[in-house]
Amino acid sequence: xxxxxxxxxxLSVPEGENLVLNCSFTDSAIYNxxxxxxxPGKGLTSLLLIQSSQREQTSxxxxxxxxxxxxxxxLYIAASxxxxxxxxxxxxxxxxxxxxxxxxxxxxxVIP
Amino acid sequence: xxxxxxxxxxxxxxxxxxxxxxxxxxxxxxxxxxxRQLPEEGLKFMVxxxxxxxxxxxxxxxxxxxxxxxxxxxxxxxxQQVVRGDSAAYFCxxxxxxxxxxxxxxxxxxSRLTVL
Numbered sequence: 001x002x003x004x005x006x007x008x009x010x011l012s013v014p015e016g017e018n019l020v021l022n023c024s025f026t027d028s029a030i031y032n033x034x035x036x037x038x039x040p041g042k043g044l045t046s047l048l049l050i051q052s053s054q055r056e057q058t059s060x061x062x063x064x065x066x067x068x069x070x071x072x073x074x075l076y077i078a079a080s081x082x083x084x085x086x087x088x089x090x091x092x093x094x095x096x097x098x099x100x101x102x103x104x105x106x107x108x109x110v111i112p
Numbered sequence: 113x114x115x116x117x118x119x120x121x122x123x124x125x126x127x128x129x130x131x132x133x134x135x136x137x138x139x140x141x142x143x144x145x146x147x148r149q150l151p152e153e154g155l156k157f158m159v160x161x162x163x164x165x166x167x168x169x170x171x172x173x174x175x176x177x178x179x180x181x182x183x184x185x186x187x188x189x190x191x192q193q194v195v196r197g198d199s200a201a202y203f204c205x206x207x208x209x210x211x212x213x214x215x216x217x218x219x220x221x222x223s224r225l226t227v228l
Contacts, residue, residue: 034217043203044155044219089155091217099168100145100205100217104154 002027004092006103013080014111021075021106023090031098033073035064036089038105044089048075080110114139117186118204118220126228131191131198133223137206144187145205145217146179155203161187162209194227201225 003026013019023033032051036044048057050066050073057064063076077084087105094101117136125131137144146158148171157171161181172179176194181187191198205219 031215036219043221044205046216046218049216093215093217098143098207098215099157099160101157102147102155 002092002094002099002101004090004101004103006088006090006106008106009104010107010109012109012111015080015082017080017110018076018078019080019108021077021088021090021108023073023075023103025071025073025092025101027094028068028071029095030068031093031095033064033066034091034093034100035062035073035075036091038087038089040086047088077108080108082110082112084108085110116141116204116206116218116220118202118223120223121221122224122226124226124228125194127195128193131194131225131227133189133191133202133204133225134186135189135204135206135220136186137204138218140208141206141218142209143207144181145207146187146189147203147205149201149203149222151200158189158202191225194225196227199225199227 005024007022034049035047038044048064050057061078066073087107089105090103144161147155149155159172159179160168176192178190201222201224203222205217207215207217
C-alpha cells in the first residue's frame with residue numbers, strides 16, 4: 001500500500017525567501033508524481049507533473065525534483081510571494097491500475 | 113474544454129436524507145477518482161472508476177456510500193441516510209485511459225456537503 005508523507009506540515013516564511021517542500025513515498029513503482037496547490041475552500045490546481053523517467057520539472061519560480069529510487073520529491077519555490085500562500089499537495093500515481101495517492105499537504109504562509 | 117465539472121457546488125441535507133454528487137470528467141477522460149476532504153484535513157481516496165467499472169473502492173465506507181460511472185452521463189457519488197460526519201468537500205478528478213507517466217490528474221472545484 002502506497003503511503004505519501006509531506007514535511008513540514010506547515011511553514012511560515014517572510015516574503016522573498018526561497019523554500020523547499022518535501023514529499024516522500026513508500027512504493028517506488030510509480031508512473032508519475034504531481035504537485036498541486038489548494039487555496040482555502042477551493043479545488044486543486046496542478047502545478048507540476050514529473051514522470052517517473054524524469055528528474056525534475058520547472059515552471060516559472062517552481063522547480064520539482066524526483067528521486068524515484070529513494071522515494072522522494074521536493075518542490076522548490078524561489079523568491080516567495082504572499083500570493084504563494086496555500087496548501088501544497090503531493091500526489092503519486094502508481095503503476096498497474098494507476099491509483100493516485102495524496103500526502104496530507106504542507107500549509108505555506110508567506111508573510112509580506 | 114470545460115474541465116472537470118462537479119455539481120452541485122454546495123448541498124445541504126438533513127440527517128437521514130440522500131445526497132447525490134455528480135462529476136462530468138474532462139472530454140476524452142475515462143478514469144474518474146473521488147476524494148473526500150474533511151475540514152483542515154488532507155484528501156482521502158474513496159473510489160476509482162472507469163466507464164461502467166469500479167476499479168478500486170477501498171476508500172469507500174462499506175455502508176451508505178456507492179459510486180457509479182455509467183457508459184453515458186456523469187459519474188455519481190451517492191450517500192444514503194446522511195449523518196453529520198458526512199459533511200465534507202467531495203472532489204472528483206479525471207484522467208486519460210493512458211498507462212503513461214504523462215497522464216495528468218485534473219480536479220473539479222468540489223462539492224461541499226453540509227448535513228444539518
